[in-house]
Amino acid sequence: MQNKDACTSIMVGKKASLDGANYIARNEDRVKAIEPKQFLVKPAVKGRHETYVSPYNKVTIALPEEGMRYTSTPTLDQTAGPNEEDGINEANVAASFTESVYANDRVLAYDPYVKNGLAEDSLCTLVLPYIHSAREGVEYTGKLIAELGSAEGNGMQFADADEIWYMEVVTGHQWVAVRIPDDCYAVTPNQVAIEDIDFDDPDNYMWADGIQEFVEEHQLNPDHDRWDFRHIFGTSTQKDRHYNTPRTWFAQRYLSPNASLGQRPEDSEMPFIRKAEFKIANEDIQYVLKSHFNETPYDPMGDAPERKTYRAISLSRTAQSHILEVRNLNKYKTSIHWIELGVPAFNPYVPFFANADDTDESYRNVPKKMNLESAFWLNEALAEVVESHYQEFMEKDEDYQKELNEWARRKIAQVDKEAASLEGQALTDYLTEQNHEIASHYNERTKALFFELLTEGCELSKMSFKMDPNL
Numbered sequence: 001m002q003n004k005d006a007c008t009s010i011m012v013g014k015k016a017s018l019d020g021a022n023y024i025a026r027n028e029d030r031v032k033a034i035e036p037k038q039f040l041v042k043p044a045v046k047g048r049h050e051t052y053v054s055p056y057n058k059v060t061i062a063l064p065e066e067g068m069r070y071t072s073t074p075t076l077d078q079t080a081g082p083n084e085e086d087g088i089n090e091a092n093v094a095a096s097f098t099e100s101v102y103a104n105d106r107v108l109a110y111d112p113y114v115k116n117g118l119a120e121d122s123l124c125t126l127v128l129p130y131i132h133s134a135r136e137g138v139e140y141t142g143k144l145i146a147e148l149g150s151a152e153g154n155g156m157q158f159a160d161a162d163e164i165w166y167m168e169v170v171t172g173h174q175w176v177a178v179r180i181p182d183d184c185y186a187v188t189p190n191q192v193a194i195e196d197i198d199f200d201d202p203d204n205y206m207w208a209d210g211i212q213e214f215v216e217e218h219q220l221n222p223d224h225d226r227w228d229f230r231h232i233f234g235t236s237t238q239k240d241r242h243y244n245t246p247r248t249w250f251a252q253r254y255l256s257p258n259a260s261l262g263q264r265p266e267d268s269e270m271p272f273i274r275k276a277e278f279k280i281a282n283e284d285i286q287y288v289l290k291s292h293f294n295e296t297p298y299d300p301m302g303d304a305p306e307r308k309t310y311r312a313i314s315l316s317r318t319a320q321s322h323i324l325e326v327r328n329l330n331k332y333k334t335s336i337h338w339i340e341l342g343v344p345a346f347n348p349y350v351p352f353f354a355n356a357d358d359t360d361e362s363y364r365n366v367p368k369k370m371n372l373e374s375a376f377w378l379n380e381a382l383a384e385v386v387e388s389h390y391q392e393f394m395e396k397d398e399d400y401q402k403e404l405n406e407w408a409r410r411k412i413a414q415v416d417k418e419a420a421s422l423e424g425q426a427l428t429d430y431l432t433e434q435n436h437e438i439a440s441h442y443n444e445r446t447k448a449l450f451f452e453l454l455t456e457g458c459e460l461s462k463m464s465f466k467m468d469p470n471l
Contacts, residue, residue, distance in 0.1 A: 006029045006030075006031075006100055006190050006243075006317075007026050007027050007028055007029050007098065007099050007100065007189075007190065008026065008027045008029075008099075008187070008188075008189050008190075008247050008251075008289065008313045009024070009025065009026040009096065009099045009155060009157060009166075009186075009187070009188045009189075010023070010024075010025045010026070010185065010186070010187050010251065010285055010288060010289065011023065011024050011025075011157055011159070011164050011166060011180045011185060011186045011187075012025075012185045012276070012280045012285060013164060013180050013181055013182040013183055013184050013185065013276075014161075014162075014182050015182040015183040016182070016183050016184055016185050016275075016276035016279065016280055017279060017280050017281070018279040018280060018281040018282075019281075019282070020328070021161075021325045021326055021327045021328075021335075022094075022159045022160070022161065022162075022163070022164050022325075022326040023159070023280075023282070023285060023323060023324065023325055023326070024094055024095075024096050024157040024158075024159045024164060024323075024324050024326075025096070025285050025289060025321070025322060025323040025324065025338075026086065026096045026099060026157070026289075026321070026322060027289050027313065027314070027315070027318050027321045027344060028073070028085055028086075028098070028318065028319045028320050028321065028322075029315050029317050029318050029319070030317050030318075030319045031317065032317070033316055033317055034380065035075060035317075035319035036075070036076035036077070036319075036366045036368070036376050036377075037073050037074070037075060037076065037319050037320040037341065037366070037376055038073065038074050038075075038076060038363065038364060038365075038366050038376075039071070039072075039073055039337075039339050039352070039359050039363035039364070039375075040071070040072050040073075040074060040359055040363075040364060041069060041070070041071055041072075041356055041357060041358055041359055042069060042070050042071075042072055042084075042087075042129070043069055043357075044066075044067060044068050044069040044090065044129075045065075045066060045067045045129075046065070046066050047065055047066075048063060048064075048065050048066070048067070049065065050062075050063045051063065052122070052125070052126065054081050054119065054121055054122045055078065055079055055080060055081050055121075056080045056081035056119055056121040056122070057081075057115065057116050057117075057119050057121075057151055058116050059116050059117060059118060059119065059122060059148055059151070060116075061126065061144075061147075061148065063126075064129075064130055067129030067130055068089045068090045068091055068129045068130070069089065069090045069129075069357075070087045070088065070089035070090065070128045070129055071087040071088050071089075071337045071352070071354055071356075071359075072084035072085065072086070072087040072124060072128070073085045073086055073087070073320050073322065073339070075319070076366050076368070080121060081119070081121025081122060082121060082122065082124070082125045083098075083120065083121045083124075084124035084125050084128075085097060085098060085124055085320075085322075086124065086322050086324065087124060087128055087324075087337065087354075088324055088326070088335050088337050088354035089128050089129060089131070090355070091131070091132045091133075091160075092160060092161060092326065092329055092334075092335055092354075093128070093131050093132060093133060093134060093136075093137065093158065093159070093160050093326075094157075094158070094159045094160070094324035094326045094335065094337075095124065095127065095128050095131070095137055095156065095157065095158050095159075095324075096156070096157045096322065096324060097120065097123040097124050097127070097154065097156045097157075098120035098123060098154055098155075098156075099154065099155030099156070099157075099188055099190065100120070100152070100153065100154060100155075100190050101153040101154065101155050101168055101170060101188075101190060101191060101192050101193075101234075102153050102170075102190070102191070102192070102234075102235050103153055103170040103171050103192065103233050103234065103235070104233065104234065104235050106218075106220055107170070107171050107174070107218075107220055107232070107233050108171055110214070110218045110220075111171040111172045111173055111174055111214065112171070112172055113149070113150060113151050113152055113153075113171065113172050114148070114149030114150060114151055114172045114173075115151060116151070117145075117148045117149030117150045117151040117172065118144055118145060118148045118149065118150050118151060118169075119150075119151035119152055120152065120154055123141070123154065123156065126144060127140055127141050127144070131158070133160050133162075133163070134158035134159050134160045134162075134163045134164060134165045135158075135163060135165060135179075135206075137156070137158030137165065137167075138156075138158060138165050138167045138177040138206050139206070141156060141167060141169075142167075142175060142177075142206070142208060145169055145173060145175060145208070146173065146208070146209070149172045149173055150169045150171070150172055150173065150175075153168070153169060153170045153171070153192075154168075154169050155167070155168045155169075155188055155193070156168075156169070159324065159326045160326060161326055161327065161328045161329065163179055163180075164179065164180040165177050165178070165179050165180070165206075166178055166180060166186060166188070166193075166194065167206075168192060168193065168194050168229070168233075170192060170233045170234075171233070173208060174208050174211050174214060174233065175207065175208045175211075176194055176197055176205065176206065176207045176208070176211065176229050177194075177205065177206040177207070178194050178197075178204065178205055178273075179203070179204040179205070180273060181273065183275060183276065184273050184274060184275055184276065185255060185273075185274060185276050185280060186272055186273045186274070187247070187248050187251040187252065187255075187272075187288070188248070188272065189243075189244045189245070189247035189248055189313075190243065190244050191234060191235070191240055191244040191245070192229065192230050192233055192234030192235070193230065193234075193272040194229045194230060194272060195228050195229060195230050195271070195272055196226055196227060196228050196229075197227050197228075197229055199212065199227070212227075215227075215232055220232050220233075230272075236268045240268065241265075241266040241268065242266070242309065242310055242311065243310075243311045244311075245265060245266055245267060245268060245270065246265035246266070246293070246298065246309075246310035246311065247310075247311070247312070247313050248270050249263055249264065249265045249267065249270065250265075250288075250291060250293055250296075250313065251288045251291075251313070252270060252274060254284075254287065254288060254291070255274070255276065255277070255280060255284065255288070256274050256275070256276070256277050257277065258277055259274060259275070259277065260274075265298070265309075265310055282323060282325065282338070282349075283405060285323055286323065286344075286349055286405075288313065289313060289314065289321050289323070289340075289344050290313075290314050290344040290345045291312065291313045291314055291345075292312035292313065292314045292345055293310065293312055298310050298312075299312075300312060301387075301390055313344075314343060314344040314345040315343070316343055316383070316387075318342075318343060318344055320339065320340065320341050321339075321340040321344045321349070322337065322338060322339055322340070323338035323349060324336075324337055324338070325337075325338065325351075332416055332419075333355065333416070333419040333420065333422070333427055333431075334353045334354050334355035334419070334427075334431055335353075335354045335355075336351045336352065336353060336354065336412070337351075337352050337353075337354050338350065338351050338352070339352060339363070340379075341375055341376045341379040341380070342376075342379030342380045342382060342383040343380075343383035343387070345383075346382060346383040346386045346387065346397055347379045347382060347383055347401075347446075348400070348401045348404045348405070348442065348446075349405075349408075350375075350408075350438060350439065350442050351408050351411070351412060351438060352435045352438065352439075353415065353431040353432075353434060353435055355427065355428050355431050356428060356431050356432040356435050357428055357429070357432050358432055358435075359435065359439075360375075360435060360436050360439035360440070362374060362375040362378075362439055362443055363375050363376075363439060372447065372450075375439065375442075375443060378443060378446055378447065378450065379446065381450060382397075382446055382449065382450045382453075385450060385453045385454055385457065386453065388457070389453075389456075389457055389460050392456070392460060393453050393456070393457075396449065396452075396453065397449070397453075400445065400446075400449050403445075404442060404445060407441070408438075411434075411438060411441075415431070415434050418430065419431065
């Protein structure tokens with residue numbers, strides 16, 4: 001099996017964040033430039049008697065009779081499986097599933113992938129509706145891996161209002177997970193990231209049954225005095241140093257400017273978990289996910305000879321990006337599922353309240369061909385126009401994104417105030433209505449900028465010459 005996603009993930013603990021929320025976030029990058037995505041709310045189910053069969057690799061399992069409502073971002077083309085990717089369920093648990101990671105040939109020799117095992121197309125569908133905490137997310141997924149095996153390597157993020165867990169499944173049956181400390185953040189870029197495992201601390205680490213014996217039996221630990229998961233199961237290749245590690249370098253350069261001094265883009269031993277040097281805002285997470293080695297010689301939008309040396313975080317191949325803001329329900333009535341469609345560098349993150357029954361038609365209905373009534377296609381079109389005249393249009397595009405972030409903060413504060421007195425279905429109905437209003441505002445503002453830039457672009461054609469006014 002080959003992983004189809006090549007993503008970048010960020011986790012920020014509640015004491016490291018500016019507003020006290022736990023954050024998990026990821027760019028979902030795909031092979032194709034155009035991979036239409038929907039944003040849906042999947043309803044709760046009861047009394048179900050169904051068997052799930054993946055269209056992608058035919059993994060088969062009986063579904064639980066009951067499942068919770070959850071948000072998701074499935075691929076429009078379902079022939080390769082649901083690929084729901086990420087979401088927040090009605091128990092206020094968030095998950096983001098498919099950070100592709102790769103094991104070395106030594107460990108795969110003894111525990112190869114299972115062809116019809118659990119793959120990225122099925123993970124969200126088979127896990128998110130059934131978990132009530134971040135810790136349970138790891139445990140539930142671990143049980144599925146033990147039963148079905150894994151078809152590929154995947155990193156998974158789970159968050160509730162109290163904890164964040166990151167889990168890496170690297171071979172057919174071997175995995176570990178670590179709790180991200182509340183005052184820390186973590187970044188991972190398609191590479192086995194988890195380092196030392198403390199098998200005497202099950203409160204902060206989890207692992208597959210028998211993993212220590214597996215490593216010892218096959219003599220897989222290259223270190224003398226530590227049990228470093230990255231060293232045992234991961235890779236350290238030329239591709240890693242050009243495709244993966246530079247993304248960690250740039251993110252840590254921004255979020256830990258002092259601690260990361262001396263790190264280089266190709267360093268293989270950058271720490272996975274770091275203390276935050278300042279309280280990280282939602283906008284900081286956005287900046288990292290939107291970044292393309294800004295203000296360095298490696299920026300592909302620049303003109304330096306090194307501009308194509310490394311793979312950037314923001315790509316034209318990003319199908320969607322999400323920031324899952326898990327808030328304490330004793331203070332707020334719902335968490336927020338932030339969605340970005342198009343190219344992260346050029347498009348805004350749109351906040352949607354997770355306690356909703358439906359999503360806006362512009363996010364739910366995605367035509368196969370470009371149509372500006374679809375949020376996916378509208379954002380793709382804006383990104384194409386901005387990139388086509390990057391130097392001329394980027395400032396207006398950045399101003400537009402800033403304006404919408406300001407509007408979003410005011411809107412969220414207003415909705416939180418109004419929602420404080422609501423409960424049950426009345427609350428859900430109100431938040432669903434607000435989500436429609438938010439979608440409408442962003443779509444209208446995006447169309448306005450799109451047509452403004454398209455009009456200005458008519459003056460920027462290379463097919464021009466100084467004209468004789470008498471002609």
